[in-house]
Amino acid sequence: MKLKYKLLDKLHNVSNSEMDLLVWVVQHSDERSGTMYGAYYRNYCDEYGRCKQSFYNALYGLKQKGIVAYRRNRNDACTTSDYDITVLDNAYPWKGSKEVTYRNEGYVDLANPVFRSQEFKSLKAKEKYLALEFRKRSFETGKGYKHGVKAFYEMWSREAYLGVSERTIRSYMHTLSKVCNFFSIGIKDGFYRITSRISSFRKPQKGQYGHKYDQDMYNEQYVRMALNRDNIKYNAESLSDTVHLIYQYGAAFANKGADVKRYIEKAIHSSVAGTKWRERELSAATVHYNLKALLQHMPDTQDQDNKKVNTSSGEKGFNNFNQRDYDWNEIENLLFNSTI
DNA sequence: ATTTAGGTACTTACCGGTTG
DNA sequence: CAACCGGTAAGTACCTAAAT
Structure with missing residues (x-):
């Protein structure tokens, strides 16, 4: 994130x-x-x-x-x-x-909820870019981003920044402060003063609606990946019920030295065994049933590699996203060599 | 994968209101 | 008044969605 x-x-x-x-x-x-x-x-x-x-x-x-x-x-x-x-x-x-x-x-x-919001999604590309920059600049200076009006326009209109006219920049500023309420933007003594609006950027507390840890997103993505690969249709409810199993069974699998995510993938896969490709629909209950069975049939000790990985991340192994048996360094090399 | 029709973003230019 | 702000409109350049 x-x-x-x-x-x-x-x-x-x-x-x-x-x-x-x-x-x-x-x-x-x-x-x-x-x-x-x-x-x-x-x-x-x-x-x-x-x-x-x-x-x-x-x-x-x-x-x-x-x-x-x-x-x-x-x-x-x-x-x-x-x-x-x-x-x-x-x-x-x-x-x-x-x-x-x-x-x-x-x-x-x-x-941050701002970057998931519909308001952010409907911004123009350069407004999004500006929002990211303002976030950075208002943090780095502590008390907000302060910039002389003339110099502000001169810099931001440059090709390396926004590459648009002063007038267009003003309309961006208007959107970011008045339409979206993301930033408080004003001109005082010839300086732009830009600060993040705390009310917009406040993250939901644990237990509040919309609260998510970073690793919650990895977990959800992991389940989506498994579902997509088996062409299983799902809705918000069946998805969240399935993702929930990761939390419900995380500790139990960890106690046996295993990563619950690897097993939930298996449980998902076997939940649609025998169902036609086009007719696969997610049943969280079936996945749950399969996962439980996998846990019960597991020996108490697993290979030490998994265990090591799980404990080293310090966050229940959420950050360890080795969903496949690839060699990690090899993947890195492939990815990076394929670019420039 | 390429083409195309329709839509969006941007520039330029103008205007009226506000501020100092 | 001068400087600045925010709104509108027309033309064009570019982008997207959908058809081919």
């Missing part, structure tokens, strides 16, 4: 669908690799109300601009394919370690 400040420079000229794709990818990514696994075009299209061509245009566009690398995955029957999309230069591989490097790299937290 983190977008490093240093990536913002690349975002001044992305199209709106590219910006949406990037935000979507970061929101569903594993922070430690900066990668979203199993990205499926239909999920993107549903969430942003775009046609499938937009997904591909955005994907190719982001790659061409050096912002992401991607890799295509097909299932065994070649009936579905999804993508692992890595946001370049956006990994936090030292999470949990004492590396100074990790702490010093600032980021915009895309988990």
Whole structure:
């Protein structure tokens, strides 16, 4: 859910669908690799109300601009394919370690409700970019972003920033402060003063509606990936019921040295065994039943590798998104070599 | 995958209101 | 008055969605 400040420079000229794709990818990514696994075009299209061509245009566009690398995955029957999309230069591989490097790299937290809101989605691409920049700048200065009016227009209208006229910038400012209420923007003594509106950026507390930890998004994405690969239809309710099983059974599997996510994938897969490809519908109850059975038939000790991974992340293994048996370093190399 | 019709974003230009 | 703000409108450049 983190977008490093240093990536913002690349975002001044992305199209709106590219910006949406990037935000979507970061929101569903594993922070430690900066990668979203199993990205499926239909999920993107549903969430942003775009046609499938937009997904591909955005994907190719982001790659061409050096912002992401991607890799295509097909299932065994070649009936579905999804993508692992890595946001370049956006990994936090030292999470949990004492590396100074990790702490010093600032980021915009895309988990914030603002960046999931319909208001943000309906902004223009450059307004979205500006919102990210203002978020960064108002944090770095502590008391908000202050910039002389003349210099402000001079800088932001430059090609390397927004590349639009002063008049257009003013309309962006209006949208961000008056239409969306994201920022408080005013001019005093010849200076623009921009601060984040706390009421807009406040995150829901635990237990409140809309509250999500970063790893909740990984979990949900993991389940979606498994469902997509088996062509299983689902709705919001059956999906959330299934995702919930990860929390319900996480500890029980961890006690046996196993990662619940690997087993929920199996439980999902066997829940549609014998059902025709086109007629598969998610039944959380069946998945639950299968998962329970898998747990009961498991020996008490598992291979130590899994256990090690689970405990090292410090967050119940949520960050460890090794959903496949690939060698991690090999994936990294493939992804990074495929770009420039 | 490529083409195309329709839609959106942006620029330019103008206007009236507000501020100092 | 001068400088600035926010609104509208027309033309065009570019983008998206859907057809081919």
